[in-house]
Amino acid sequence: MKIYMKKGTVTNFKSEAIVVPIFQKEKRLSGAMELLDKKCNGLIEEIIRGGDIEGKHLQVFPTHTRGCIPAKRIVLVGAGKRKEFTLDKLRGAVAAAAREVRSLNLKNFSTSLEFYPLEQTIDQIARAVVEGAVLGLYRFLPYKTVERKEIREIEEFVIVDKRDAVLRTAMPAVDEAGIIASAVYFARDMASQPGNEMTPTDMANEARKVARRNNVALKVYGEGWMKKMGMNAFLGVAKGSDEPAKFIVLEYRGGKMNAPFIALVGKGLTFDSGGISLKPAEKMDEMKSDMAGGAAVMGALMAAADLRLKVNVVGLVPATENLPGGRAYKPGDVLKTMSGQTIEIISTDAEGRMILVDALTYAGRYKPEAIIDLATLTGACVIALGENVIGMMGTDDALKEKIRKAGDETGERVWELPLWEEYNELIKSDVADYKNSGGRPGGAITAAALLGKFVGKYPWVHLDIAGPAWLSKERPYIPRGASGVGVRLLVQFLKNWQQKEKH
Ligand code: BES
Ligand code: MN
Ligand code: ZN
Numbered sequence: 001m002k003i004y005m006k007k008g009t010v011t012n013f014k015s016e017a018i019v020v021p022i023f024q025k026e027k028r029l030s031g032a033m034e035l036l037d038k039k040c041n042g043l044i045e046e047i048i049r050g051g052d053i054e055g056k057h058l059q060v061f062p063t064h065t066r067g068c069i070p071a072k073r074i075v076l077v078g079a080g081k082r083k084e085f086t087l088d089k090l091r092g093a094v095a096a097a098a099r100e101v102r103s104l105n106l107k108n109f110s111t112s113l114e115f116y117p118l119e120q121t122i123d124q125i126a127r128a129v130v131e132g133a134v135l136g137l138y139r140f141l142p143y144k145t146v147e148r149k150e151i152r153e154i155e156e157f158v159i160v161d162k163r164d165a166v167l168r169t170a171m172p173a174v175d176e177a178g179i180i181a182s183a184v185y186f187a188r189d190m191a192s193q194p195g196n197e198m199t200p201t202d203m204a205n206e207a208r209k210v211a212r213r214n215n216v217a218l219k220v221y222g223e224g225w226m227k228k229m230g231m232n233a234f235l236g237v238a239k240g241s242d243e244p245a246k247f248i249v250l251e252y253r254g255g256k257m258n259a260p261f262i263a264l265v266g267k268g269l270t271f272d273s274g275g276i277s278l279k280p281a282e283k284m285d286e287m288k289s290d291m292a293g294g295a296a297v298m299g300a301l302m303a304a305a306d307l308r309l310k311v312n313v314v315g316l317v318p319a320t321e322n323l324p325g326g327r328a329y330k331p332g333d334v335l336k337t338m339s340g341q342t343i344e345i346i347s348t349d350a351e352g353r354m355i356l357v358d359a360l361t362y363a364g365r366y367k368p369e370a371i372i373d374l375a376t377l378t379g380a381c382v383i384a385l386g387e388n389v390i391g392m393m394g395t396d397d398a399l400k401e402k403i404r405k406a407g408d409e410t411g412e413r414v415w416e417l418p419l420w421e422e423y424n425e426l427i428k429s430d431v432a433d434y435k436n437s438g439g440r441p442g443g444a445i446t447a448a449a450l451l452g453k454f455v456g457k458y459p460w461v462h463l464d465i466a467g468p469a470w471l472s473k474e475r476p477y478i479p480r481g482a483s484g485v486g487v488r489l490l491v492q493f494l495k496n497w498q499q500k501e502k503h
Contacts, residue, residue, distance in 0.1 A: 001137070003130055003157045003178050005171045010114070010160045011039050014070040016106035017062065019097040021079035021115055022048065024055035032114035040068035044076065053078060057089055058476055060100040071110065075100050082117070087128040088411040090116055092476025094129050095136020101154060102137060108156035113166060122166050123173035126159065130177035131488075133157050135184060136477040140192040179306045180491055184484035187299035191289040191469065191482035195271035200246040200319035203268055203291060203298075207248045207317070210298055213305035215254055221247040231318075231358040233337045237351045238320040240275050240328025245320035247359070248294070250301045255312040255498075262311060262497065263368035263458075264301070264490060265359045267352045267375035268294030268319030275322045275348030276330050289482050290352070292469035293374035294319060296486030303491045310498045314366055318355040322348070334432045338362065339454055344432035352377045353436060353447050357454040364456045370399050371460040372493075373451065374486045380443025381417075381464040388468055388475065390414040390485065393448035396459035403461055406492040412485055414463065423449045463489075 010018060010032065020033060027048055029037050037044040043063065047053060053061040059078030065071055077097040080089055094111070101109045116125050141151060159174060161167055190198060190206055204220040211218035223245055226235050231247070238245035248268070251261075269290035273279060279287065294317035301315045329335070333345045335354070338361040343354065352375050363371050381391040390407065392414040394400050400416060407414040426438035426446045434453060438446030448462045468485040471478060 001134065001154050001157055003133070003174060005159045005161065005167060005174050007162060007164070007167055008160045009162050010110065010112040011036050011069050013110055013158070013160045015108050015110040015158060016071070017073040017075045017101050017104070017109040018071040019075050019077060019094065019101075019109060019111040020044065021093055022053055022055040022076050023079050023082040023085070026055065026082065031117070032112060036069070040065060043068065044074065047076065055079060058092060058096040060096055062100060062104060075109070085118060087118065087120055087124060090118065090125065090128045091132035091135070091411065094132030095477035098133045098137050098154070098157070102152065105152055107154065108158065109154065110158040110160055112160050113170060114161060123169045126170035126173040127177040129159060130174050131181055132477050134178070134181035138185060138188055138479050140189065140481065176307060180303050180488060183299040183303035183306070183491070184487045186302055187292070187295040187484040187487050188482045190295040190298070191292040191484070193288070195288040195321070198270050198288065198291065199243045200268065200270055200321070201244065203270060203294065203317065203319045204246045204248055207250055207298055210250055210302045210305070213302065215252055216301065216305050217251045219249040221249070229362070230336070230338045231362075233335045233343060233354040234318050234320070234358040236329040236333065236335045236345075237275070237322055237354050240325040241321035241323040242325065243321050245318070248315075248317040248319060250298065250315040252301050252305050252313045254304065254309050259312050260369040261314045261366040262494070263314050263316060263363040263366055263371045264297045265316045265356060265363055265371065265373040266294035266297030267291065267356060267377065268317045269352060269355070270319060270321055272322045272349070272351060273324060275351060276324045276328050277347040277349040278324060279349060286470055289470045290376050291319065292376050292482065293465060293486065296374050296465070296484065296490065299484065299487035300490035300494070303487065304494055307491070309494050311494050313494065314363070314368070316359045316363055318359045320355060322351040337454065341434070341453060342432035343450075344429040344435045346435045346437040350437045350447070353450050356451055360451060360454040364458065368458055370396070371455055371458050372403070372463065372490070374463045374465055376466040376469045377464045378444045378447050378466055380440065382467040384417065384444055385415055385467055387471060387473070390468055390489070391444050391464035392416045392461060393419045393445065393464070394461035395419070395452065395455070396461065399459045399461050402493060402496060403463070403489070406489050406496060410488040410492045412468070412489040417445050417448075419445060419448055419452065
């Protein structure tokens with residue numbers, strides 16, 4: 001779908017449909033909406049009076065214009081109560097309207113920024129409109145062959161505005177949002193792919209797409225290199241699978257030559273069966289998305305490069321399968337990590353932390369200014385916070401605050417869980433330095449506590465995305481399945497970081 005801004009009056013603009021938000025409990029329209037309604041002899045207010053749409057968030061009601069304006073239809077969409085309207089509600093409303101447009105088989109639609117009364121800046125509003133439309137229309141259909149011909153996509157979305165100052169600031173924002181949304185699609189596609197089509201080798205090939213950008217360098221390391229590095233925790237997990245493991249390193253240099261790196265580390269389990277500690281069969285298929293953290297890191301680097309952000313970022317993605325093969329690691333095994341510290345295996349299903357500890361140690365080689373890891377790490381985090389929230393733990397309050405802010409700005413919200421010293425007791429092992437599972441109590445936290453032993457002195461935040469990475473229930477602008485969560489959060493974080501670096 002092509003997206004662009006055009007100077008003009010929305011009432012004079014020709015398209016298949018104009019999207020117009022309706023606020024709850026408001027019988028009278030105002031501003032640009034009132035003007036539009038006047039042109040149409042009160043059509044919209046009549047529809048509201050008739051009770052066809054109350055304005056409840058995400059309600060939709062399409063109507064023909066019968067020539068009152070050049071646009072063929074108006075798609076009314078509920079925006080909820082005006083006082084409760086937020087950027088996130090805006091994203092959702094545009095997404096719902098866009099899906100309605102698609103289900104009507106229309107080729108294009110339009111809207112105007114004049115319709116959305118928010119105190120936020122115009123570039124934020126423009127970005128939310130684009131994100132809502134693109135993210136809400138996402139589908140994963142490459143394996144649908146029978147109904148292939150019936151699949152229709154909207155070709156064009158035009159945002160019309162007559163105000164010059166608005167166009168000046170909103171136009172680049174629209175382009176930016178398009179870039180970020182593409183990176184979210186990239187991550188969603190990767191996490192949606194079945195395990196047989198998204199192996200560690202496939203992931204490395206996806207990284208090559210990122211590496212085509214300017215100022216991006218890629219290294220893909222194999223198991224021989226990992227052995228030399230002493231990454232025996234990572235290798236331990238990989239041993240149960242015949243698919244060769246890959247350690248993917250993407251460096252983006254957009255900042256000053258000698259400015260320190262920000263390290264992003266993403267869990268890349270292309271399939272997690274649990275290994276010898278085999279998972280129950282129910283929903284095991286969803287474990288094809290256990291590389292969502294790695295996908296988010298790669299998506300964030302893609303967007304950072306496309307946006308030419310002035311930061312230096314390294315993305316580290318250890319990628320492997322976790323399978324119960326003949327050489328698989330076993331409960332009771334003790335593995336020596338790259339850091340030299342040892343870990344006793346209690347459950348082979350606690351594999352994410354095993355591959356991450358070596359990646360975190362490796363991150364230290366960059367002497368990074370911050371380390372952020374993203375991982376579908378624990379079911380416990382989903383139990384604690386639900387499906388829509390990212391669990392945050394870490395050692396650095398300033399860094400946590402920055403992540404929190406980026407989360408609020410993007411709607412990819414985080415909630416902190418404590419990482420107090422007491423939790424270390426739960427991961428003490430009788431035979432090794434640590435054990436890889438502290439049992440069920442505080443499961444999300446004990447996982448983070450183990451990771452914390454491998455980050456050295458660097459400011460670090462761990463984001464457990466096990467809940468929001470794969471949705472069983474759709475959200476307004478996130479369809480069911482792979483969400484691409486983390487991409488927008490990380491990009492916003494990097495954008496804000498870059499602003500800080502300017503002074
Ligand atoms: N990939 C899973 C965590 C997960 C569960 C992600 C559900 C998304 C949805 C992880 O590798 C895992 O199996 N964790 C175990 C840890 C336990 C054995 C200590 C868990 O959460 O049960
Ligand atoms: Mn597991
Ligand atoms: Zn896992």
